[in-house]
Amino acid sequence: MRTPPRFDRGHTDDLMTYLAASPSPYHAVANAAERLEKAGFRQVSETDAWDGSLGGKYVLRGGAIIAWYVPEGAEPHTPFRIVGAHTDSPNLRVKPRPDSGAHGWRQVAVEIYGGPLLNSWLDRDLGLAGRVSLRDGTNRLVNIDRPLLRVPQLAIHLDRSVSSEGLKLDKQRHLQPVWGLGDDVRDGDLIAFLEQELGLPAGEVTGWDLMTHSVEPPAYLGRDKELLAGPRMDNLLSVHAATAALAAVATSGDGPSYIPVVAAFDHEENGSQSDTGADGPLLGGVLERSVFARGGSYEDRARAFAGTICLSSDTGHAVHPNYAERHDPTHHPRADAGPLLKVNVNNRYATDGSGRAVFAAACEKSGVPFQTFVSNNSMPCGTTIGPITAARHGIQTVDIGVAILSMHSARELCGAKDPYLLANALAAFLED
Numbered sequence: 205m206r207t208p209p210r211f212d213r214g215h216t217d218d219l220m221t222y223l224a225a226s227p228s229p230y231h232a233v234a235n236a237a238e239r240l241e242k243a244g245f246r247q248v249s250e251t252d253a254w255d256g257s258l259g260g261k262y263v264l265r266g267g268a269i270i271a272w273y274v275p276e277g278a279e280p281h282t283p284f285r286i287v288g289a290h291t292d293s294p295n296l297r298v299k300p301r302p303d304s305g306a307h308g309w310r311q312v313a314v315e316i317y318g319g320p321l322l323n324s325w326l327d328r329d330l331g332l333a334g335r336v337s338l339r340d341g342t343n344r345l346v347n348i349d350r351p352l353l354r355v356p357q358l359a360i361h362l363d364r365s366v367s368s369e370g371l372k373l374d375k376q377r378h379l380q381p382v383w384g385l386g387d388d389v390r391d392g393d394l395i396a397f398l399e400q401e402l403g404l405p406a407g408e409v410t411g412w413d414l415m416t417h418s419v420e421p422p423a424y425l426g427r428d429k430e431l432l433a434g435p436r437m438d439n440l441l442s443v444h445a446a447t448a449a450l451a452a453v454a455t456s457g458d459g460p461s462y463i464p465v466v467a468a469f470d471h472e473e474n475g476s477q478s479d480t481g482a483d484g485p486l487l488g489g490v491l492e493r494s495v496f497a498r499g500g501s502y503e504d505r506a507r508a509f510a511g512t513i514c515l516s517s518d519t520g521h522a523v524h525p526n527y528a529e530r531h532d533p534t535h536h537p538r539a540d541a542g543p544l545l546k547v548n549v550n551n552r553y554a555t556d557g558s559g560r561a562v563f564a565a566a567c568e569k570s571g572v573p574f575q576t577f578v579s580n581n582s583m584p585c586g587t588t589i590g591p592i593t594a595a596r597h598g599i600q601t602v603d604i605g606v607a608i609l610s611m612h613s614a615r616e617l618c619g620a621k622d623p624y625l626l627a628n629a630l631a632a633f634l635e636d
Contacts (some may be wrong), residue, residue: 209570209571209572209624209625209628211620211621211624212624213620215448215623215624215627216432216620216621216623216624218444218448219422219432219441219444219445219623220421220422220423220432220434222235222440222444223422223434223435223436223437223440223441223444224421224422224434226436226440227331227333227347227349227415227417227435227436228267228333228334228335228345228347228413228415228417229266229267229268229291229292229470230266230267230334230335230343230345230413231333231345231347232267232291232436232440232443232468233264233266233267233268233269233291233468234264234345236269236271236443236444236447236466236468237262237264237269239447239448239451240260240262240271240447240450240451242451243260243450243451243454243455244259244260244454244455245259245260245261245262245271245273245451245454246259246260246261246262247261247262247263247264248261248262248263249263250263250265250489254493254494254496254497255497256274256497256498256499257274258274258275258276258278259273259274259454260272260273260274260450260454261273261274263486263490265479265480265486266470266479266480267291267292267470267471267480268291268467268468268469268470268480268481268486269291269466269467269468270465270466270467270468270486270487270490271447271450271465271466272284272463272464272465272466272490272494273450273453273454273463273464273465274463274494274498275463278463278498279498279504280495280496280498280499280500280501280504280508281495281500281503281504281507281508281511282461282462282463282508283462283463283507283508283509283510283511283512283513284462284463284464284465284491284508284509284512284513284599285462285463285464285465285512285513285514285633285634285636286465286466286467286487286512286513286514286515286593286599287442287446287449287450287465287466287467287514287515287517287630287633287634288467288468288469288482288487288514288515288516288517288589288590288593288601289439289442289443289446289466289467289468289469289516289517289518289589290439290442290443290468290469290470290471290472290473290476290482290518290589291439291440291443291468291469291470292317292318292470292471292472292473292474293318293435293436293438293439293440293473293612294316294317294318294319294320294321294473294612295317295318295320295325295415295416295417295614296314296315296316296317296320296325296330296355296379296381296415296416297314297315297316297317297413297414297415297416298312298313298314298315298332298334298394298412298414298415298416299313299314299315301313301391302314302394302395302414303389303390303391303392303393303394304380304389305382305386305387305389308385308386308387309382309384309385310382310383310384310385310386310389310393311380311381311382311383312353312380312381312383312394313380314379314380314381314416316375316379317415317473317474318473318474318612319473319612320612320613320614321610321612321613321614322373322375322379323371323373324610324613324614324615325355325379325416325614326355326356326357327354327355327356327357328354328355328418328420328614329351329354329418329419329420330351330352330353330354330355330381330416330417330418330419331347331348331349331350331351331352331353331416331417331418331419332346332348332352332353332398332414332415332416332417333345333346333347333348333349333414333415333416333417334346334412334413334414334415335412335413335414336395336398336402336409336411336412336413336414337409337410337411337412338404338408338409338410339407339408339410344402344404346398346401346402346412346414348398348401349417349419350419351419352383353381353382353383353416354381354382354383355378355379355380355381355382356382358378381416395409395412398412398414417435417436418435418614418615420435420615421434422434422435424620425617429620430540430619430620430621431539431617431618431619431620432617432618432619432620432623433615433616433617434615434616435614435615435616436616437519437606437608437616437618438518438519438608438611438612438616439472439517439518439519439605441519441606441608441618441623441626442517442518442519442605442606442626443468444623444627445517445623445626445627445630446466446468446517446627446630447466447468448627448631449466449627449628449630449631449633449634450464450465450466450634452627452631453631453634453635456635461636462634462636463494464634464635465491467482467486467487467490467514469481469482469484469486469487469589472518472588472589476589476592482589482592482593482596483592483596487593487597488596488597491505491508491509491512491597492505495508509597509598509599510598512597512599512600513559513562513599513600513601513602514590514593514594514599514600514601514602515563515601515602515604515630515633516553516554516588516589516590516593516601516602516603516604517604517605517626517630518546518588518589518590518603518604518605519605519606519607519608519611519616519618520537520544520546520577520605520606520607520608521537521577521607521608521609521611522537522538522539522607522608522609522618523536523537523538524609530580530583531580532578532579532580532581533580535576535577535578537575537576537577537607538575538607539607539608539609539618539619539622540619540620540621540622540625541573541575541607541619541622542567542572542573542574542575542622542625542629543567543572543574543575543604543605543606543607543622543625543626543629544574544575544576544577544604544605544606544607545560545563545564545574545575545576545577545602545603545604546576546577546578546588546590546603546604546605547560547576547577547578547603548578548579548585550585551591552585552586552587552591553585553587553588553590553591553603554588554590554591554593554594554601554602554603555590555601555602555603555604558600559600559601559602560602562600562602562633563602563604563629563633566629566630566632566633567629567632569632570628570629570631570632571628572625572626572628572629572632573625574604574629575607577607588603588605590602590603604626604629605626606618606619606622606623606626607619607622
């Protein structure tokens with residue numbers, strides 16, 4: 205077993221930079237690609253013919269990225285080691301007709317994406333980010349990273365029942381943000397504003413995928429700065445750690461006996477059923493093309509998939525000091541105690557005993573401690589891309605992640621060391 209890794213705050217600092225620069229899945233994959241480019245990876249197009257050359261490659265599609273490194277000596281039937289994650293987070297997304305308002309307030313019409321903690325979006329300064337599609341068929345990233353919108357909460361004087369009955373929010377009526385004053389609400393106002401921000405001619409934007417984000421930057425928290433507060437840790441924390449691990453393995457000079465892969469998907473928060481989601485054909489297509497580009501046959505593809513292992517990395521629940529009864533009494537994951545191995549016998553997570561052994565070996569090799577999460581039997585259990593990946597591709601999958609508080613809030617909380625520990629464990633797994 206290696207000496208436990210000494211905490212490098214530089215990794216967490218870089219995670220904070222990554223979170224702040226990635227307010228949408230499209231920004232998340234663009235920033236991951238930039239990091240891979242610096243490690244020597246090159247982008248390949250899905251519409252081009254692929255070759256069997258060695259080295260690092262990646263494919264971008266919308267809010268998803270698949271990256272892999274072909275080492276020297278790799279054969280067509282060489283299996284893959286995959287770290288899977290997702291790039292999307294629950295938030296408020298702009299509707300097709302975004303301009304609305306009433307009673308002298310100008311508003312933006314939004315739709316609820318995923319399962320956010322709705323109250324966490326109230327009275328918070330929000331920016332706007334995503335992508336716009338132009339008349340020439342290209343896309344442009346958008347990031348208005350300044351206070352632009354706000355969902356104002358009703359004053360307690362007008363709803364005394366909040367104190368006794370709790371806050372009750374109607375998703376249609378109560379979550380529409382304001383962004384100005386005026387009674388003259390015209391279709392096209394928001395898009396015209398974005399065109400001006402991007403320096404585009406009027407009428408150039410013909411489509412958009414836009415979402416709100418908190419403009420408050422990530423920050424260390426606590427007396428000793430041992431906690432990290434920030435947005436979209438579910439699950440950009442895993443995307444960042446996986447990208448760092450893949451880049452480290454690719455530049456280490458060692459030749460792994462597996463082909464290391466990072467697969468970061470979009471749309472996990474609403475079921476993964478899209479061309480960029482884990483339940484779509486993207487991962488399988490990329491892996492198959494990698495086999496065939498190296499001269500492989502269907503038999504080689506079958507052999508490679510049979511030996512492939514995937515770690516599905518997503519955040520999990522740290523024990524909450526104010527709600528400890530909601531957790532299993534014998535499983536109380538703690539912050540900064542190492543990544544979680546997530547288990548559910550009803551296959552909400554894909555981990556089994558042999559998968560546990562794979563992750564335990566990676567943690568032992570890297571000197572990283574790990575802990576186990578299982579749900580309280582009286583509480584429903586969430587799920588991840590893990591079971592989807594295992595079922596769709598027939599590959600062994602293990603669910604892991606970092607323990608956090610406030611999951612699905614506009615701002616989440618974790619231990620400052622855990623992202624670094626996760627990255628070390630992922631690197632050990634990818635390099636076998």
